[in-house]
Amino acid sequence: EVQLVESGGGLVQPGGSLRLSCVASGFTFSTYGMNWVRQAPGKGLEWLSAISTSGHTPYYADSVKGRFTISRDNSKNMLYLQMDSLRAEDTAVYYCAKGVGATHQIDYWGQGTLVTVSS
Amino acid sequence: DIVMTQTPLSLSVTPGQPASISCKSSQSLLYGDGKTYLYWYLQKPGQSPQLLIYQVSSRFSGVPDRFSGSGSGTDFTLKISRVEAEDVGVYYCMQGLQLPLTFGGGTKVEIK
Numbered sequence: 001e002v003q004l005v006e007s008g009g010g011l012v013q014p015g016g017s018l019r020l021s022c023v024a025s026g027f028t029f030s031t032y033g034m035n036w037v038r039q040a041p042g043k044g045l046e047w048l049s050a051i052s053t054s055g056h057t058p059y060y061a062d063s064v065k066g067r068f069t070i071s072r073d074n075s076k077n078m079l080y081l082q083m084d085s086l087r088a089e090d091t092a093v094y095y096c097a098k099g100v101g102a103t104h105q106i107d108y109w110g111q112g113t114l115v116t117v118s119s
Numbered sequence: 120d121i122v123m124t125q126t127p128l129s130l131s132v133t134p135g136q137p138a139s140i141s142c143k144s145s146q147s148l149l150y151g152d153g154k155t156y157l158y159w160y161l162q163k164p165g166q167s168p169q170l171l172i173y174q175v176s177s178r179f180s181g182v183p184d185r186f187s188g189s190g191s192g193t194d195f196t197l198k199i200s201r202v203e204a205e206d207v208g209v210y211y212c213m214q215g216l217q218l219p220l221t222f223g224g225g226t227k228v229e230i231k
Contacts, residue, residue: 035220037220044211044222044223044224044225045168045211045213045222045225046222047218047219047220047221047222050218050220059218059219061219062219095167095168100173100215103215104215104218104220105156105158105173105213105215105220106158106160106170106213106215106220107170107173107179108170109167109168109169110167111166111167112167
């Protein structure tokens with residue numbers, strides 16, 4: 001059974017940093033592309049970032065480019081999102097999402113972790 | 120970026136009756152491999168999204184056959200043949216043709 005469990009969310013002040021983690025199980029992590037997607041309170045889904053199977057090729061939405069960094073550790077089945085220079089508009093539930101094969105289309109989602117940016 | 124537009128915004132359906140949701144993309148989702156990268160997800164209240172349909176019309180593992188997808192190019196439809204109480208939530212279409220992945224605004228389905 002595919003499982004994705006996010007952690008690391010919480011309350012952070014504007015301008016601060018946070019690192020989200022996602023532990024994957026139930027599939028061969030190193031052979032799948034991975035994504036981060038967020039959902040602001042009461043809003044729709046926004047794709048943020050994707051990473052290739054090797055971790056060498058990251059992709060970002062314009063809204064987070066230069067502030068967020070995606071990475072992965074295939075030896076630990078872990079996906080990360082380093083979030084810097086956080087803004088109030090980054091407040092959202094952040095989902096880790098598994099790609100379909102090596103691509104970035106999404107088949108499975110984690111339960112999400114809430115990030116609140118507020119003073 | 121590819122813009123995804125869903126209609127209607129909301130649906131109120133009597134149990135056992137059909138429901139239909141439309142999704143339009145700003146450009147064709149047909150790729151050179153002959154596949155069309157249109158996906159449908161359901162986000163039940165308080166839960167994360169779950170995949171229902173991939174590549175326009177293929178049901179994902181465990182998805183009941185009352186859910187069906189159709190369409191081509193830029194126009195797509197999700198149909199529920201007989202809505203059940205467990206089908207309530209927000210339905211999203213998503214294009215997987217290119218990054219950034221983009222989602223429709225969502226259609227909220229509720230039971231009358």
